Amino acid sequence: MTRLAPQPYELIDRSIAVTFLFDGKPVTAFGGDTIGSALYASGRRVFSRSFKYHRPRGLMCCSGHCANCQMTVDGEPSIRVCVTPVREGAVVKGQNFVGSLDRDLMQVTDKLGGPFTPPGFYYKTFIRPRRLWPLYEKVLRGAAGLGRLDPRGTPRPRIDVEHRHADVLVVGGGEAGLRTATDAASAGRHVILVEEGPEVGGALLADPDGHLRAAELKRRALAAGVELLAPAIAIGLFEYGFVPVACENRLVRIRAEAVVVATGIVEQPLVFPGNDLVGVMLPDGVRRLVNRFSIKPAERAFVLTADDRGLAAAADLERAGVELVGLLDLREGQPPNIEARGHKGRVEAVSVNGKLTRTDLVVMSGSPQPNYKLLAQAGARVEYDETRGIFIPTDLPASVTAVGGAAGEVGEPAVTTPVLGYTGEKSFICFCEDQTAKDLKYAIAEGFDSIELSKRYTTVTMGPCQGRLCHVNSIRVYARATGLDENAIGTTTARPPHTPITLGLLAGHPEEPVKRTSLxxxxxxxxxxxxxxxxxxxxxxxxxxxxxxxxxxxxxxxxxxxxTLGKLLVTGPEAGAFLDRVYPNRFSDLKAGRVRYGVLTGDAGRIMDDGTVARLDDETFYVTTTSTGADAVYQWFTWWNAVWQLDARFTQLTGAxxxxxxxxxxxxxxxxxxxxxxxxxxxxxxxxxxxxxxxxxxxxxxxxxxxxxxxxxxxxxxxxxxxxxxxxxxxxxxxxxxxxxxxxxxxxxLEKGHVIVGQDTDSESNLHEAAMPWLVKNEKEFEWVGKWATQAAADRGLRWMLVGFESPSGAIPVEGGQVVIDGVSSGRVTSVRRSEELGKVIGLAIVPHALAVDGGRFDVQVNGKAVPMRVHLGPFFDPAGERLKA
Amino acid sequence: MWNIADMSLLVTCPNCGPREVEELRCAGESTKRPAAAAPSQRELNEYVYFRDNVWGVQREWWFCRVCEEWFLAERHTYTNEVVRTWHPGPADSPGGRDGSEAASQQEGAQVL
Missing domain, CATH: 3.30.1360.120 (Probable tRNA modification gtpase trme; domain 1)
Structure with a gap:
């Protein structure tokens, strides 16, 4: 067993047993374990296969920063199990391998592919013959990846969107965040604190008794009235204090007067050959295993450190009974040549200047960097501090502040350039995307000498960790290769989201709103x-x-x-005058108890809606609109009257x-x-x-x-x-x-030749060319909306006309079918139906104006053949309207 | 400068106070309807089709879906900062909005 005897401050509850399935076999954990800690305690060391080379990878950060522990949990791929609490009965599976996690057949790409797979290799290697690219692509996509969605689908959780407002939003529940939140809440402000892990405490949680201090800070924060959301991931920071937060199955859209970013620090890896082997870990990762979960992580350990964090890890390891076989403080003397050697992907030994020491755990501490990503995305500038070797966010946006590690409080590392073996093979910069220092040099040599270009070419920083572990080291490699300093190289644009989130969270409810009538x-x-x-x-x-x-x-x-017809009541002494202004025809002279048809146009002369207007009494008009136009017409009317301020009121009655x-x-x-x-x-x-x-x-x-x-x-x-x-x-x-x-x-x-606005009219239709000139009443005293453009259309000469037509052959063209005259496309069919009553195929079409005469002929494409049609002006059925008036 | 995401805009309705942008509808730059009885084709085109499209503060129309009233706003087109909002007076005009935008909201079948 790798569990230690009970520790005074451990977080696990040994009285509770939780069992979950890993690759079909039961694994027993304690209460308080994460899936990652339980698997580690059960002896598992290989947690994932890398993106490109399928190299075995194990726990590295134990903090949810890196992508090394991504697994599929209950059908959801790419879950970081190191921060996912154990759940009874959870089904956990490895991902991105052929065979098994321990024996991945795809690992051949690492053995053979290394020299053949520089950045962009697939663009260079797989371009000929061109027609085979779809096949290549299929193979490549299958070979590289991050887990799969179950094609049969897993039960999709219900996702809700919630809007929240706060005086202060604190992002990050470490010591600095908790203290700031408590102070603000004590001053009477409404404070929300979001923490991406399942519990607050941040870096404290790596210390032996840290969680007790974290619990005390949490108690004080809650007592002060701080509202705590965890696990809750701030997806981005936008203007006016807008922060969308992924809170399990809720997207909480928080709007805050002030935003405090307390996202802490990210420990950085060292760059040396073999730095990705299973068993090479960051100090806080090791400390969390020992101090929180009472796990003895290895028998022997070698510590490589550029700061005190490695020393703290060394002390914890010794206390846990791990034999410390080597401790190399990079602050002392010239950086040596370091290489980690492994067997079957697991670290076996460390070589320092050629001297080999056997070990099964390597702690590497490249000194931490402020976790400034959220601030950078929000628009802050990031500056390199040469004396401390860190990137510090400056020029923060209005109402945004940074505290703690994110603001640059990271201690004083003595080694400011902890890049070591940047020339070596398999010195990984980007663990997510399998990019080595050599790959970056290669890209620079190929001419990708700007960091933004290189990012796109090599995909460094574009993996699931979103640059947390590779951004700074890639800039340092660039600085060495180009001779420029870090500030001149600059950083790449930070974009949301900072942590992968599910698409479902952004998509929200799958439901489509539907309106139903009372019938x-x-x-x-x-x-x-x-x-x-x-x-x-x-x-x-x-x-x-x-x-x-x-x-x-x-x-x-x-x-x-x-x-479904839109129904508006327009009332008031000037209701008639208002309608005269928005319709081409007149309504002020409509007698009470009568109805008149009306068409609405915009000032561009285009037809936007139609309907009937009934005058109920002197000051009351009942207006109907098209079924889809109810809201648009209401807004249209109120918009114009917001300016005219006529004594008229508008009441939406559609639903009533x-x-x-x-x-x-x-x-x-x-x-x-x-x-x-x-x-x-x-x-x-x-x-x-x-x-x-x-x-x-x-x-x-x-x-x-x-x-x-x-x-x-x-x-x-x-x-x-x-x-x-x-x-x-x-x-x-x-x-x-x-x-x-x-x-x-x-x-x-259609038998009556009635025009359906939107079906038989389009964005070019005006009253004249839609065959409704009789509606235009230009003698009105006011310049009605659309008058000038409608007049201009008449003045320039009509080009098109909406006409009725019959299909003498009985062939039925499709709606939208091309009108063809002398082989040239000249209009289109807008409506067509077969009328049983008339025994004919009839329709409406937009045709050249010259054709708009009774008996005019034109062709329409039907199934690829030109079929003749005959123009019919006026209604097809009951042209005199006798049946209407009977 | 902020990275812009339209979704995050906050606008103050003169009636309802600060609201999330999806509770409102932006109807674009305000324009001036020609005063002349018969504007020239050029004047008409300017009014109907042309917009200033400024980088900076522009005056625009907003509709509040909560109180269902129109108001005017001065908003910076890049930073999304809303300088002021107010209900219009007779000097303002909905301008050359034609039905095309209203019509474009009517997706789906157009059946009376």
Whole structure:
């Protein structure tokens, strides 16, 4: 066993046993263990395979900084197990190997590939023959990687987004962060502290009794009112104190008046051949194993250090009964030639100037660097302090401060350039991406002599550790190779996120918002096939035959749910004057109780929406819009009136009002069965609007020609939706009443040549070219919105025209199909349907203006062949509108 | 300078106070609608199609989805600093916004 006898300050609870599965075999841990510490205690040393060479890698930092311990936990890949608490029954697997973690067949790339795999080798080696690249790519992608997602999918956790506000946000729960948070909270400020590990304490947690001090600091912080989030990873730091935080299955978007960055330090590796072997560790990693988890990490240890941290690790190791076979303090004398040698990827010996010492653990301490990444990403400058050999963040953004290690309080390292064997083979700079000092030199020799270019070429700093362990060493290698100093080389741009996070966290809920009318359940009960229209779900049709559904409307009476129409109330003494300004036509002269069609244009003259306007009384207009335009029109109206400040008010009624259109020759008879009001042709004329009672419910009845038959559009409070719908169906049974969906409605409206804004118009459509010049009333006193551009379109001469057409051959072109004239694309089909009623294929198309004459001919591409079409001006069905007015 | 991420903008609605940007809609630079009864084609084009697109403080329209009112803001286009916000007076104009932007919000089928 590698566990020590119980230690006075250990963090594990030996009375609790937790069992999880590693590669199918049970591993028993104590309470307080991490998956990483439990695996180490069970004797495991190889934790992962490296990205490119598949070299065995073991625990190095034990702090969640490096990528050496990434495993797949419960189906989620690339989890750093050194900071992941054990969970009963968790299923843990190694990743990125062929075979097993201990015997990875892909390791051949390390044995053979070394000389052949310099940076960018795949661009150089695999370019010919070109057509084989897809194959090469497949092989390369399989060979390098970071675990796999289970294709069958693991249960996806629900992810929520939460918004929080705070006076002060402290990022980092080490000693400096806890103290700052406590002080601010004691001063009465609302403080949130986020810590990326499962518990606060930071560097204290490596000390023998550190967690007791951490617990005391935590107790004080909580007593002062600090709100603690852990584990919680600050993804980035943006302007105005905005910090999105990954908090397990929540994305907490915190907005703080002041942000304090207390992210501490990152211990740096030394650069020497074999510095990536299993058993080469950073001092705090070793100390955490000994002091927190009571593990004897090895039998023999060799310590290489540039600062006191290595000495502290040496003391802890000796106390744990590890034989210290060597201690090399790099602050004393000339840096020697150091090399770690291994067998099967595990360290066996250290060679110092040729003198070999056998050991199974090497502690390397290259002295720490401030963990300034969050500050750099937020816009701070990073400057190299030559005397101390560290990069220090300066010029912090407004309202951002740094404390503790992140601010540069890292002690005083005596060796400012702890790069050693930078010429040697397998002296790793970037452990995540398998890049050595030699690779960097190679890149520089190839001309990638700026650090930003080199980063992209070699991918140093682009792996999961995001440069924590390689950024500084890569700059130092650059400095040596180019003869420039560190400040001249500069640092690479830091970008969020600093720690890998799941895409699901950014994607949030997979749900799509849907709007349903009050009749939704009734439609489903009738077997309607529902379809999306914007955010709404609406019935496409109720049976398999939409054509028959349309004919039913011509023959008897049909009902369609038009509750999705936008509905606005415009009221006030100047409501009519307002509408005169936003519509091309006039509404101030509309008589109370009458309805008029209107189209909205912008000042560019383009058509944006259409609908009906009913005047209810002198100061009240009821405006309907397209189903998808309700919000846009509301904003459009209020926008203009924000400036004009006419005495008019706007009320959005879309959700409050349900609407049903009853249309067909028997529509009047149906109305008379459900209402005592006068629905006669004299009592309610075409384009009349009247308050009525239908099925006992107060309703506004608009007599309009929605689908080309005698029709009544009933608008009434939404809660009565089901009642009115059911009553109409029931009372109309003898009249053969039937519901109809959007698809039959498209056919019916097309038979009348009705334009659907957005379907038959596009961003170039103006009133003239959409064949609606009759709407333009330029004699109005105000320069209505769109007037000038509409006039300009008429003045320049019309180029296009929206026309109806028939397909004499019966071939049905696709909507969007090209209009072809003399072999040249000249317009497009916007709508097309087969009308059973007319026995014809009919449609609308945008064609050159010259063709807009009855009987004009043009071709449309149908299945690659030019098929002739014939222009038809005016409605296809009931051109005189007799049925509407009957 | 800050690295810019639009998502992090905070804007003060004159009614509702500081709000996250997704609670508001930015409708772009404010412009001046020609006063003339019949502007020249050039004046019309300037108003409808051209924007200053400044690096610096610009005046723009915002719609608050909370109180459903429009207001004007002066915002630095690079730093996202919002200098001031206020409700418009008769001197301001929604300008050459045509329906294209409103229409572009109407994704999906366009069925009446």
């Amino acid at each position: 939704h359940n009734a439609h489903e009960a009738l077997g309607a096939r529902m379809m999306w229209t914007g955010a709404w779900k609406r019935p496409h049709s109720y049976g398999a035959d939409a054509g028959a559904e349309a004919r039913q409307v011509h023959r008897a009476v049909g009902l369609i749910d038009v509750s 009002i349900a609407a049903i259109n009853a249309a067909g020759p028997k529509a009047r008879e149906l109305m008379e069965r459900v209402s005592a009001d006068d629905f006669s042709n004299e009592g309610l004329r075409y384009l009349d609007a009247r308050q009525v009672r239908v099925a006992g419910v107060p309703a506004l009845a608009l007599r309009i020609g929605f689908v080309g038959e005698l029709g009544y559009e009933l608008h009434f409070p939404s809660p009565h939706g089901d009642h009115v719908w059911e009553t109409l169906l029931e009372q109309g049974r003898e009249l053969d009443v039937a519901p109809f969906g959007l698809e039959p409605q498209r056919i019916l409206r």
